[in-house]
Amino acid sequence: MAHTAIELNGISKSFGAVHANRNIDLKITAGTIHGIIGENGAGKSTLMSILYGFYQADRGRIQVGGKPVTINTPSAAIALGIGMVHQHFMLVENFTVLENVILGAEGEALLNTSIAKARSELERLERDYGLEVDPDAVIEDLSVGLQQRVEILKALYRGAEILILDEPTGVLTPAEADHLFRILRQLKDEGKTIILITHKLREIMAITDNVSVMRQGAMVATRKTSETTVEELAELMVGRRVLLSVEKGEAKPGGVMLSVKNLTVKDSRGVTMVDNVSLDVRAGEIVGIAGVAGNGQSQLLDAVSGVQKAVSGTVTLDGVPVALTGEADPADLRQRGMAHVPEDRHHVGLVLPFEENENAMLGYHRQAKYLNGPFLDIAAIRNDAREKIEKYDIRPADCRLKTANFSGGNQQKIVLAREMEQDPKVLIVGQPTRGVDVGAIEFIHKRLIDMRDQGKAVLLVSVELDEIRSLSDRILVMFAGRIVGERGPDASEAELGLLMAGVEEKEAAE
Amino acid sequence: MDFFHTLILLLDSTVRLSVPLLLAALAGLYSERSGVFDIGLEGKMLAGAFAAGAAAAVTGSAWAGLGAAMLISIFLALVHGFASITHRGNQIVSGVAINFIAAGSTIILGQAWFRQGGRTPSLSAGGRFGAIELPFADAVRDVPILGEIYSELLSGHSLLVYAAFLLVPFTWWVLFRTRFGLRLRAVGENPAAVDTAGISVSWLRYRAVICTGILTGMAGSYLSLAQNAGFVKDMTAGRGFIALAALIFAKWKPVPVMFACLLFGFLDAFAIRVQGTPLPLIGQVPVQFMQALPYVLTVVLLAGFIGKAIPPRAGGVPYVKER
Ligand SMILES: Nc1ncnc2c1ncn2[C@@H]1O[C@H](COP(=O)(O)OP(=O)(O)O)[C@@H](O)[C@H]1O
Ligand SMILES: [Mg+2]
Numbered sequence: 001m002a003h004t005a006i007e008l009n010g011i012s013k014s015f016g017a018v019h020a021n022r023n024i025d026l027k028i029t030a031g032t033i034h035g036i037i038g039e040n041g042a043g044k045s046t047l048m049s050i051l052y053g054f055y056q057a058d059r060g061r062i063q064v065g066g067k068p069v070t071i072n073t074p075s076a077a078i079a080l081g082i083g084m085v086h087q088h089f090m091l092v093e094n095f096t097v098l099e100n101v102i103l104g105a106e107g108e109a110l111l112n113t114s115i116a117k118a119r120s121e122l123e124r125l126e127r128d129y130g131l132e133v134d135p136d137a138v139i140e141d142l143s144v145g146l147q148q149r150v151e152i153l154k155a156l157y158r159g160a161e162i163l164i165l166d167e168p169t170g171v172l173t174p175a176e177a178d179h180l181f182r183i184l185r186q187l188k189d190e191g192k193t194i195i196l197i198t199h200k201l202r203e204i205m206a207i208t209d210n211v212s213v214m215r216q217g218a219m220v221a222t223r224k225t226s227e228t229t230v231e232e233l234a235e236l237m238v239g240r241r242v243l244l245s246v247e248k249g250e251a252k253p254g255g256v257m258l259s260v261k262n263l264t265v266k267d268s269r270g271v272t273m274v275d276n277v278s279l280d281v282r283a284g285e286i287v288g289i290a291g292v293a294g295n296g297q298s299q300l301l302d303a304v305s306g307v308q309k310a311v312s313g314t315v316t317l318d319g320v321p322v323a324l325t326g327e328a329d330p331a332d333l334r335q336r337g338m339a340h341v342p343e344d345r346h347h348v349g350l351v352l353p354f355e356e357n358e359n360a361m362l363g364y365h366r367q368a369k370y371l372n373g374p375f376l377d378i379a380a381i382r383n384d385a386r387e388k389i390e391k392y393d394i395r396p397a398d399c400r401l402k403t404a405n406f407s408g409g410n411q412q413k414i415v416l417a418r419e420m421e422q423d424p425k426v427l428i429v430g431q432p433t434r435g436v437d438v439g440a441i442e443f444i445h446k447r448l449i450d451m452r453d454q455g456k457a458v459l460l461v462s463v464e465l466d467e468i469r470s471l472s473d474r475i476l477v478m479f480a481g482r483i484v485g486e487r488g489p490d491a492s493e494a495e496l497g498l499l500m501a502g503v504e505e506k507e508a509a510e
Numbered sequence: 511m512d513f514f515h516t517l518i519l520l521l522d523s524t525v526r527l528s529v530p531l532l533l534a535a536l537a538g539l540y541s542e543r544s545g546v547f548d549i550g551l552e553g554k555m556l557a558g559a560f561a562a563g564a565a566a567a568v569t570g571s572a573w574a575g576l577g578a579a580m581l582i583s584i585f586l587a588l589v590h591g592f593a594s595i596t597h598r599g600n601q602i603v604s605g606v607a608i609n610f611i612a613a614g615s616t617i618i619l620g621q622a623w624f625r626q627g628g629r630t631p632s633l634s635a636g637g638r639f640g641a642i643e644l645p646f647a648d649a650v651r652d653v654p655i656l657g658e659i660y661s662e663l664l665s666g667h668s669l670l671v672y673a674a675f676l677l678v679p680f681t682w683w684v685l686f687r688t689r690f691g692l693r694l695r696a697v698g699e700n701p702a703a704v705d706t707a708g709i710s711v712s713w714l715r716y717r718a719v720i721c722t723g724i725l726t727g728m729a730g731s732y733l734s735l736a737q738n739a740g741f742v743k744d745m746t747a748g749r750g751f752i753a754l755a756a757l758i759f760a761k762w763k764p765v766p767v768m769f770a771c772l773l774f775g776f777l778d779a780f781a782i783r784v785q786g787t788p789l790p791l792i793g794q795v796p797v798q799f800m801q802a803l804p805y806v807l808t809v810v811l812l813a814g815f816i817g818k819a820i821p822p823r824a825g826g827v828p829y830v831k832e833r
Contacts, residue, residue: 015832052706054706077708090703090705091700099696103693103696103704104704105707109689110689111686111692112687154707
């Protein structure tokens with residue numbers, strides 16, 4: 001029976017100088033769940049977008065159901081029964097769920113009748129697959145988990161027989177991910193073919209039938225899931241042996257360096273994002289904040305580092321209070337020894353069109369060592385940048401290169417080098433390894449441990465639970481703006497997962 | 511009843527003065543809702559007014575004038591589309607360029623063809639859209655209040671006036687009740703969502719700018735074929751920009767657009783009315799002040815009273831898939 005649903009031959013795709021896909025062959029058996037793994041930037045999304053007709057391949061052939069096809073537009077892919085849930089959702093934020101579902105599949109020129117038809121069809125799909133979501137809710141009011149349901153419903157509504165999911169679990173709690181996997185199994189039992197992209201090896205092992213590994217734009221291997229191991233897949237992904245855990249010694253916590261008391265932050269709409277949060281970070285320890293994206297971690301970081309105003313509460317840095325509701329000035333905080341690696345390096349951490357050496361000191365540009373009277377001391381700035389490039393192994397080693405031309409991992413190293421080399425008392429780090437390749441992740445993790453061992457107080461926020469668990473000396477879990485629990489570094493993933501999902505402390509302990 | 515009569519006359523000229531604004535603002539609505547900002551409404555309207563005046567003068571037919579106006583406006587709209595949709599250029603630059611082209615070429619062509627200092631020849635009745643008397647307008651003229659409203663305010667406008675006001679509910683219907691409208695609103699918010707839903711972003715946006723061309727053509731025709739009897743150089747006199755202000759003011763929604771245009775039309779009518787007559791307490795008001803009022807009002811009201819005007823989220827940004 002096992003016939004081939006999709007066959008790709010020699011697919012290549014370049015974006016300017018970047019070879020996103022090189023000569024890729026891939027065969028996917030109908031009625032299976034096929035995993036595709038690879039580091040960030042390996043070219044997974046590009047390959048799937050080519051299959052979906054969103055990008056056009058430079059070279060290569062596609063066969064669907066054994067027949068050669070040309071897929072030049074998403075509508076061609078949809079007509080062939082291919083549906084895709086994109087990594088970055090493709091939803092119109094101020095439309096309702098129903099409007100998003102029918103967009104492009106309205107059927108008739110007038111909406112009245114098509115909406116009525118869509119509503120009953122949508123209700124049927126929601127019931128059949130346990131994908132409940134209010135058809136009249138507006139997308140921007142929905143949680144990311146629900147938004148993802150809408151994306152899946154969109155694909156099913158169009159009659160997808162082959163469903164591509166691009167990193168669907170990155171935004172989900174463990175419980176939500178389990179629910180998603182149940183749905184995927186049900187779809188598989190109905191004979192549908194599923195392509196699941198992820199970089200979480202455990203998910204691959206749990207749910208897929210086959211798995212393909214991509215590295216630097218090439219397809220390096222395809223295995224039966226039952227015949228491979230996490231270690232082998234990790235090695236294939238990176239191209240060498242990797243340590244899946246970080247080695248670190250005992251923490252030797254000293255005095256409290258950063259203390260947050262009853263901090264409350266509201267966003268511009270007046271919605272409470274951080275709700276009465278208190279925490280301490282001592283010298284020589286890493287405090288990790290775990291949580292599903294969007295539970296107030298970003299606002300907590302912004303408020304503590306002076307980027308955003310808080311409504312109430314206090315923050316003390318090495319015993320001295322920081323003005324929070326008034327002019328908490330990031331420049332002032334930096335001078336007092338608080339370094340900040342922001343979550344979003346592209347918008348907050350770096351000025352991408354600047355040269356590397358300019359970004360390597362930006363924010364500290366008033367320091368005497370970078371100045372020559374009222375002017376910048378360009379030679380000193382470049383020398384300083386060269387030292388950091390050397391020490392942090394930033395590649396290419398060219399301090400005059402435009403920052404936008406460095407890869408994600410190296411951009412992150414530029415920010416880390418800038419902040420860590422200031423010898424701060426407190427280091428605040430948001431998503432240190434988001435969009436960073438595995439090699440650089442190892443390096444960054446080691447540097448963070450080094451900082452701790454040098455007696456710095458480190459506050460780490462990450463949505464990668466593995467990262468939090470392997471780096472932190474204490475783990476705080478944030479849910480809906482509140483700290484809902486504290487655990488040691490040996491807390492199990494399941495336990496943390498329940499806390500992250502907002503299950504009450506007591507229930508979680510059982 | 512004297513005050514009432516004055517009020518009716520004032521409102522009557524409000525209607526007349528707001529029509530070109532309304533047509534141009536609705537024109538801008540189609541384009542901007544699709545994510546293509548259009549600062550070139552002024553230019554398209556001006557070119558339309560010229561084409562209408564010229565074609566009507568040559569053929570003696572108002573309808574030929576309207577057709578020519580629409581064609582030339584659509585052409586300019588497509589130029590804007592070609593620059594900003596196909597070539598992903600800067601929409602402001604392209605719009606400004608169209609304004610310059612229209613301002614310059616209407617004068618040059620007008621002088622070359624008609625030799626009347628940039629004017630087109632005065633149109634006879636057949637070349638214009640004349641006033642349409644609604645049925646019984648004469649009969650009810652003497653009925654107090656209602657009769658006067660009917661015969662003075664509602665009756666006696668040109669076809670384009672009625673068309674402009676009918677276009678308001680029509681645009682609302684298109685936007686919120688048709689497939690085209692759903693897609694139009696979607697592409698202005700998130701073109702990638704439209705693209706992945708299997709709809710061509712470019713074709714959709716081109717259709718939107720064509721709608722803009724049709725309506726700016728009507729706006730221009732109104733100026734030269736209904737309000738005046740021929741084209742005069744620079745006759746749009748900034749109305750394209752006021753229309754843009756009305757559009758922002760109305761947050762890109764058809765019915766509020768109509769009220770915004772009526773408000774600006776009213777200010778204009780009022781300014782003309784009080785010109786030269788000193789107001790009680792205030793004294794003589796400079797004309798320039800009254801002319802600036804729509805803009806001042808937009809800024810003040812936007813800043814303080816009606817909240818933030820959130821433009822279509824993808825507005826002004828070319829849709830680029832591959833960096
Ligand atoms: N639209 C685009 N324009 C230019 N470069 C892109 C685009 N999309 C992806 N790339 C580049 O192609 C490479 C592969 O990216 P992607 O397919 O997103 O990887 P993955 O999904 O495996 O993380 C990366 O180097 C990325 O920067
Ligand atoms: Mg990806």
